[in-house]
Amino acid sequence: MALTGLQIFKLLPKTNCGECSVPTCMAFAMKLAAKSAELSSCPYASEEAKTTIGAASKPPIRLVKIGPPEREVTIGNETVMFRHEKTFVHQTALAIALPDSEPLAELGHIIAEAREYSLERVGERLGLDLLLVDNVTDEMAPFLELVRTAAGASGMGIILRSSNLEVLEAALPLLEGRRPLIHAATPANAEAMAKLALKHKVPLVAQADSLDELAALTAKLSKLGVQDIVLDIPADNPASTLQQNTIIRKAALKHTFEPLGYPIINFVSGRDPASVVADATTCICKYGSIVVLDTFQLELLLPLMMLRQNIFTDPQKPIQVDPKVYPIGEPGPDSPVIATTNFSLTYFLVSGEIENSGVPTHLVIVESEGMSVLTAWAAGKFTGAKVASAVKASGLESQLRKRKLILPGYVAQISGEVEEGLPGWEVLVGPGESVDLAPFLKRQVAG
Ligand code: SF4
Numbered sequence: 504m505a506l507t508g509l510q511i512f513k514l515l516p517k518t519n520c521g522e523c524s525v526p527t528c529m530a531f532a533m534k535l536a537a538k539s540a541e542l543s544s545c546p547y548a549s550e551e552a553k554t555t556i557g558a559a560s561k562p563p564i565r566l567v568k569i570g571p572p573e574r575e576v577t578i579g580n581e582t583v584m585f586r587h588e589k590t591f592v593h594q595t596a597l598a599i600a601l602p603d604s605e606p607l608a609e610l611g612h613i614i615a616e617a618r619e620y621s622l623e624r625v626g627e628r629l630g631l632d633l634l635l636v637d638n639v640t641d642e643m644a645p646f647l648e649l650v651r652t653a654a655g656a657s658g659m660g661i662i663l664r665s666s667n668l669e670v671l672e673a674a675l676p677l678l679e680g681r682r683p684l685i686h687a688a689t690p691a692n693a694e695a696m697a698k699l700a701l702k703h704k705v706p707l708v709a710q711a712d713s714l715d716e717l718a719a720l721t722a723k724l725s726k727l728g729v730q731d732i733v734l735d736i737p738a739d740n741p742a743s744t745l746q747q748n749t750i751i752r753k754a755a756l757k758h759t760f761e762p763l764g765y766p767i768i769n770f771v772s773g774r775d776p777a778s779v780v781a782d783a784t785t786c787i788c789k790y791g792s793i794v795v796l797d798t799f800q801l802e803l804l805l806p807l808m809m810l811r812q813n814i815f816t817d818p819q820k821p822i823q824v825d826p827k828v829y830p831i832g833e834p835g836p837d838s839p840v841i842a843t844t845n846f847s848l849t850y851f852l853v854s855g856e857i858e859n860s861g862v863p864t865h866l867v868i869v870e871s872e873g874m875s876v877l878t879a880w881a882a883g884k885f886t887g888a889k890v891a892s893a894v895k896a897s898g899l900e901s902q903l904r905k906r907k908l909i910l911p912g913y914v915a916q917i918s919g920e921v922e923e924g925l926p927g928w929e930v931l932v933g934p935g936e937s938v939d940l941a942p943f944l945k946r947q948v949a950g
Pocket of ligand 1: 515516519527528545546548
């Protein structure tokens with residue numbers, strides 16, 4: 504049960520020594536209650552405080568790690584129902600299912616492509632996270648062959664799915680040290696699956712047909728010593744999935760109902776591509792911690808990965824790039840200088856258009872708290888003085904023969920202030936839209 508700030512304060516030393524980087528014990532208690540500090544920051548906390556506060560600050564949704572350390576996937580530990588309340592923490596892991604009934608050579612190609620598939624968007628790498636090796640044949644040999652292929656070729660985290668315990672038992676030693684997730688414990692095989700998970704120190708999926716059964720199953724697994732659990736409750740349609748995911752999240756967060764305080768795995772099977780994207784979107788937006796697709800199609804993955812990136816970005820912290828000078832192309836002493844804000848999207852649009860123009864340019868990114876140009880100007884974060892100071896701090900003045908600075912068109916009003924702050928510079932106002940930047944730069948070079 505969560506403790507209030509006052510209840511936590513009563514357990515602290517009350518000396519206000521400030522060693523926890525907060526001036527008073529009361530302020531520290533408030534931060535603990537808001538889960539924005541950790542008790543370990545107070546070196547004087549008593550054993551009683553550690554026990555009581557530690558138990559109360561246990562995350563309502565367990566953190567579960569899957570996969571080898573170099574490509575570890577972390578899920579769970581979420582604290583809010585809606586991302587605008589704070590932020591969603593660990594993004595949904597995307598997985599593809601590999602049925603062992605398919606030809607191994609074909610699956611080998613898919614695995615290689617899945618491993619390599621990666622794209623960059625606003626400075627982040629997007630890609631697939633997990634492979635689900637599916638024992639649809641219920642036979643040992645094809646499953647083990649596929650596990651070997653997936654493990655050897657990919658380096659990605661693996662989910663092993665089989666209803667045959669012997670098959671799982673034989674596969675797990677092949678993945679020693681790679682922490683696969685095993686699917687699944689059911690009310691019928693809970694003891695044996697718990698034993699297997701504990702023996703190999705791997706996380707375990709708990710699967711049941713109803714929420715009551717699922718809660719009873721996780722309580723049993725927990726009693727048997729399995730703590731790293733992922734929930735699976737099969738549903739007939741996306742509406743049921745949405746409903747069950749929401750009930751589980753609400754039970755964990757609003758009612759601190761421990762038996763459902765685990766991340767969720769959802770399976771999306773293909774009918775037509777639009778339905779796959781729609782169903783997977785529902786799961787990504789509403790509480791699926793792992794979404795398994797039964798098809799590997801890049802055109803389906805792209806929108807899902809972009810959606811996921813947007814959903815799991817902290818709404819209070821716009822994605823930003825470091826404020827500094829970025830040389831685009833190979834700019835020299837006669838190349839122009841462009842200044843803009845450190846909002847990632849702005850940076851990538853502007854740098855992309857500079858590349859398109861073929862005009863090597865020094866791009867000065869001004870610290871503006873991750874805001875776009877007009878917003879930053881309106882908030883006083885992208886002023887003439889700030890731009891001039893960023894250009895001066897960049898050290899470009901000593902490297903340039905021609906001192907030509909181009910400002911975004913939407914903030915033409917700051918050009919006078921920039922000129923005052925940068926004597927000896929020619930200050931130009933560029934286009935408002937980045938799409939017009941390439942022709943503008945070409946004209947500057949030609950002129
Ligand atoms: Fe209080 Fe501990 Fe912080 Fe010191 S370090 S102010 S005792 S909470």
